Amino acid sequence: MFILRGLAGPLLAVATGFSHGYASDFGGLAEFEGRLGSGESTGGLGIMLPFQLDAGQTFFVDLSGTLVSGGVGQGSLGAGYRFATSSDWTLGIYGYYDYLNSRLGNDFHQLSFGAEAIGAVLETRANVYLPLGNGYSVDGLGVAVVDNGALRFRDGREQARPGLDVEAGIKMPGLDDDTQLKFFAGSYWYGGKNVSDMFGAKLRAELAFTGINGLPSGSTVSFGATGTYDNQDKLGGAVMARLRIPFGGAGSAAGDPFDPAIQAVRRASAIKTHAGATGDIEDAVLDLNGQTAGRLVNISAGSGDAATINAILAGAGDGAVVLADGDIGLNGSLMLANGQTLLGGGGTLALRGASSGGRGSFTNSGAHTTLTGYDPASDVVTMASNSMVSSLEIIGGLAGIGSAGTSMLTIHNVDISNTAHDGIRLASVNGAVIENTRIHDLYICDNNTLCEFAVGNPNRAPYAAISAHGTANLTVRDTVIDNVTYGIFAGSVIDDSDWPPVVTDLARNITFDNVSISRSRREGILLVAADKVDMNKVTIDNTQQGRDMDLVVLQGTSNVSITDMSLKGGINGLMLVTASTLPEDAVTTNVKVKGLTTDGTTNAGIFFNPVSGISLEDVTIKNAGTYGMFIYGSDYAFLGGPVADIDFKNVVIDKAANAGLYFMGPARDLKGDITVRNTPRDCKSDPHWSGTGVNGSITQSPGSVFTVNGQEIGSTTLAARCG
Known part of the structure; x- marks a missing residue:
């Protein structure tokens, strides 16, 4: 229909000029057609402009547009020449340009040519259809093929098919001049690259009336039925209703609506397409890797x-x-x-x-x-x-x-x-993806001497569901781990044969996305001397076991992003620690947390053990067994120094057993606010904790303001608030 709107005006102008120069008579015809078929339904509008050059010759221009069920649009523009013979036959030739916008949204173009012979009783025609272009690739239609013993690929494509059709018909005698009944029989063929040939037969009947009251003179109303059968689409059929109305003149178009010179061209104006695996055989590439x-x-x-x-x-x-x-x-x-x-x-x-x-x-x-x-x-x-x-x-x-x-x-x-031993063991691997995987019911090591991770032996965390030692560019996603000793161990290879120890294979660029860990006997996630770690939607639940360890431990690990993490059970939920026995550059720093919930830890929700550069946002700590957070700094630089540069934003501690925060050793430059509720005390600093005699302290640089429940805690207020 869009073709009809765009070309009708220019076409009429050209046609009018042509008729004035060459035609003795002029009249146009508009045709409206609706078709209900076994495969689809259509509605279309066409305009035919015939130019009667003399008593026996007619040139015509034909324009049509059709809408097809399913959002398909098609249009045609063509021209033809007809001439009458002395034996009462009208012979014609014609050519068309056809356009189709398919159900898959692809544009197709074709040229078609045909010839016809229309007599008083018999008529026959033949058409050939020649597509332009090679078609379009269609995702999902490609197929794997075995070619000479190898797995290869044939692309899925939508392509227009070349074809031809022929038909012959007879007009039934004995009817009045205002009625025509015709029967036709024909055959058709369509080919295509890497497509089996389609051969079919067609029968159709058409009944036409003219001289109908209420319609302009020369109008016709037609009804028809078509049946087809071919080796691909099998049995099909359609019924049709058509209205032709003359306009624009009082020539032959209005004089004899059944005049062969002005009959509509009957052909398959819709471009025949095929969607399937018809591309050339090519190498197959595996999407996953x-x-x-x-x-x-x-x-x-x-x-x-x-x-x-x-x-x-x-x-x-x-x-x-x-x-x-x-x-x-x-x-x-x-x-x-x-x-x-x-x-x-x-x-x-x-x-x-x-x-x-x-x-x-x-x-x-x-x-x-x-x-x-x-x-x-x-x-x-x-x-x-x-x-x-x-x-x-x-x-x-x-x-x-x-x-x-x-x-x-x-x-x-x-x-x-x-x-x-381990579920998956990767040693000094560069680039690994573990996804949609389940690791469960592995050997459980209860012997602390044999199985506990120690900073004095940092290369060993045995019996892990995933052990990635010295592995870079690791991604674990959409994975479930259950009933194991360690959940995930990812650590650098550390040469501690001399002092100071050095990292030889850095564990770096590590991503955990949508990972669930439950019933880990020891740490759910243990990161040692790793760099650039991204943890998103990680869940660890160790509530269904009697013995447990910390849930997530960052040991000398830097540049970490944590989002939407949920931790349940365990001794400490999130443990941030730097050990003096690790290499000098293995420091826990630049850790950004946005979205963390801990629930039901036996000790603290978060434990800070000489670390710096930590940002906590949207964090909720619930039901901690002792303190919501344990802030444990050192007076000695070689042991890590103070807990420093910690930012708090929208942090809530709810129902901690003893206090919201516990300060032990020095802290420096704490910023932000923490809300503590349903807890006996906001904070505590006890010099007799574990008999160490170490008291807590806070040193704040200008601009560093730290509040708990809206009240500032600093060097001068720590003792009063938390003593």
Whole structure:
């Protein structure tokens, strides 16, 4: 319809000029048509401008626009020439430009040409349709294909199809001059790149009336029905109603509405399109890790022992996609090679075309896969650089998954349980993503001597669900951890063979996003000498166990962002600490918290142990077993010095057992306000705490103002408020 609006004015102007110069008679026709079909419904408007050059020749211009159910728009602009023969046949040729805006929002263009012969009783016509352009890529329609044993990709595209059709009809005799009944039979074909040919047959009938009261002279009303059958769309049909009204002159258009010279051209004005996987075969890129897929190989219980399976993987080469099927027992570690993907039965990989960028997916049709490691001294799966493990269950082994000195690992949709040591162990790995994974019911170490983290041995936190030692660029997201010794340990590799100790492999650029940890025997998250850590929507709940430790510990860790964290149970909720035995640059500082809730800790909600540069905003500490916050500074610089540069904004301590805050040792430059409610005391500073004889103090620089419940606490008021 938009084509009709845009071109009708210019077309009429051109047509009028043409008629004045060449035509002996002029009259236009407007045609309104509605069609209800088995696949779609349409409504359209067309304008035909015939120019009668002499008694036997007619030139015409034709313009139409159609709206199709589903938001499809189409339009056509064409011209033709007809001439009458001495044997009462009218012969014609014509050409059209067609436009379509498809349901997928793609624009298509085509040229079509046709020829017709209309007699007194018989008529016939043929049309050919020639699309312009190569079509459009459509996300989600691409498919994985196996090409010469390799996993590849065929892009999903929407394309216009070339075609042709022919039909022949007969006008039934014996009716009056104001009525015509015609029957037609025809055939059609459509092709297309990488599309099976469509062959079909068509029958249609059309009944037309003229001389109807109330309509302008020369108007016609038509009704029709069409039935089709082809090898792709199968059986189809439509019914039609049409009104043609002459306008603009008193020539042949108004004189004989059934004159063959002014009949509408009957053709398939709608561009035939196809949406499907019709692109060229190209390399397949795995969405999860950006690796190009290689050969496809299959493993199952029938493949043999670990050594035999590893020989299969080695022979498959880099980038191979390994399809696991069913339960597989391993007497050693399954060794993935560089770039290989291990995909369990029922798992799906999102793909994209390396050239086209189109998207699709590939699914392993095998049975649900469980890898069981029978050797407690071997990891069940060992990953190489750029490799991926997806959509399977891992039981037993030393660790479920292990990797050392590699890069760019992806662990997706994996369930790990009952290992003898860690769930996932990464050592000096650069780049790893762990997502949509569940790690649970691992070995629980109750022996503090064997399992407790110590700053004197900072490279060791054994039996962790995820152990990332010396690992950079680590992301853990959408992951659940339950019933383990440690939840997540991420620490730098520290060489303490000499003094001072030094970091050799820095744990850095670490992200935890939407991670849930419950029932961790020791720390839920332990970060040691790490840098640049982002924790968003982390939940730790250790309320369902009798023994526990601190929930989140930042030990010598800097540049940390915490948002929307929830901590329940534990001794201390958030522990911020700097140890003198760590490397000199391993200092806990520049920690920004926005959104934190602690509930039910046995000691403090937050424990500050010589740290500086901490910002707390939107923090709520509830039901602390002793104090809401424990501020523990040192008089000695080599032990970390005072707790310094702490900002508080919208911080609430509710129902702490003893006091909102406890000051022990020096503090410096505290800013902001804390609300303490439902608590015996706002704050406390006890020189006899634990028999140390250490009292608390506050030193404030100009501009540093710290209040509790709106009343300032400083060097001169600390004793009165908190003594």
